[in-house]
Amino acid sequence: MVHRVGIDVGGTRLKVGRVADGKVVVRASDDTPHHFDRMIEVLDRLVRKVVPEDEPFTIGAGVPGVFDAEITGVVDSPNLRFLDGQPLRPRLAEVTGAEVRLGNDASVAALAEARYGKGREYPTFLLATIGTGIGGGIIVDGQLWEGVGGMAGEYGHLCAAGAFVPDEIPLCGCGHPGCLEVYASASRMTERGRQRTGEPDIHLPELAERARGGDPVAKSVFDDAGRALGEGFAQVVHLLDIRVLVLGGGAGAIVDLVREPIIDHVVGRCAGRTHGDYKVDRAILGNDAGLLGAAALLA
Template sequence: MDKKLIGIDLGGTTAKIAILTKDGEIAEKWTIKTNIEDNGSKIVRDIGDSLNQKLTDLQIDNNEFYGIGMGTPGAVNYEKGTVKGAYNLNWVDEQNVSEDLSRITGLKVYLDNDANVAALGERWKGAGEGGANVVFVTLGTGVGGGIFAEGKILHGVKGAAGEIGHVTVEPKDGYDCTCGKKGCLETIASATGIVRVAKDLAKEFNGDSKLLDAIKNKEEITAKLVFDLEREEDALAKLVVDKISFYLALALSHIGNMLNPEKIIIGGGVSAAGDALLTPVTNYFETMVFPAVRESTAISIATKGNDAGVIGAAWLALPTDEEE
């Protein structure tokens, strides 16, 4: 009998749950709402109950699974299986996630940070193509990342490895970041950062521009709108994309020169811009890196989208050769 894996990608709005084959192919997937009431005390119970019900419906026994892998926001203690500081879940204090979910489901639970599991998903079945050295950068409301080096996900001493969004790219005149620093990549290259850059550049822009008109008319400005207009050769939009591409490439060049991964994969909502983002970032990146890095490290757009998290989470539960 080929055993299966379970992957869970927990977010502030929903929890995505999937049953996968050992080869990382999704056999079943579903979503439940994340109930953050009462300090998030119902979240793990809801996930466990949903999973138990699904396995009952499918008539699958626990002995058909290696275990559960789960990605979660917050600071994760990988050895203890605990999470704290996941503020969008109302998990301020430490939560015994692995222990609690294991007790409910009867399966062993492996826990990691949500950005790390997305990196693992892309590395295992997506744009990373199984490489031993892959870096994942996610551009969404914020900027996150995960580093897969020499065949292992890097956590760091305090679990802060991969905080790519807080690489300083504009130390002198940069925007204030929610982390307390100034000039972090997140303040420029996130979806909210791109809008901030657009509104700032609009203040000194005098030419014709649909983006400028939209800002003046107080219309809703989004990162998608900026990239859509850039494709239409809108002059202001082109300036915005050029600026954010420069700073993103600067941060990625530090990663490239430090780690020399096979791939740096860009994911998250902003990555939907595709080549409109990839081309200028790659062009700047190639002028900023050591020659050997330029020849061996490629930048690409993520391919697994919203499935990356559950796929990467499931990978956590894969047994080693010795365990099988």
């Protein structure tokens, strides 16, 4: 039997898990050294902790960022600059002796939902992971759609400006105006909530509670985020005719607050559609999605 190991490369933590029957059965983790060679050493050590000695295994690794065409390394990872241009896949294969495959972190989370979570309800969907930024992964008939170079599913950088013109259009971290991420990431929602309430320390869960209680200022933050998410989802509908949006990441808990504005916007934006054509739901695998999906890359 060949064991399956998943690696979740985060900016602060490296998580490694052995996966069996859709569950993480052994775990190990450590801080992320921001140096390529040291990261490889730590990963090798963690992998050996979770796999019985002398037994064969494969590795899937979920990494934030954009891959080159051969998916050998990471070309552009804004939060892990030390990975830029490094031969992550071959090096990891060399030190561990295992077959290795890389996937974008949001894409592998989508794959996990496809195999063990929401995929039981929806064969085709887009998963948006909403946190500091917004990532995405596309599942078509149960399979991960990676694109020519593994970069598909960058939902956060779709243009949402059309939902807000002629308002002022803020700049995204990527340098471009009007990306979905600048309206609807958890950090931007929090920032907007702080500005609008005048309370510099308020957090998203408290804002969400107030919005659920009917507070119009708090509600406006989620309405705007929903409109932006809907504008991005409209591009997905136009291009791919995918009709299910699954929200994950830290802000998956606010799906009740953004569902209606999202669907309202998509229906208004995409001719000939009705509310019943769409579903907006939340991811169910939580923090394990990264490990489970990474391990599934080679399954």
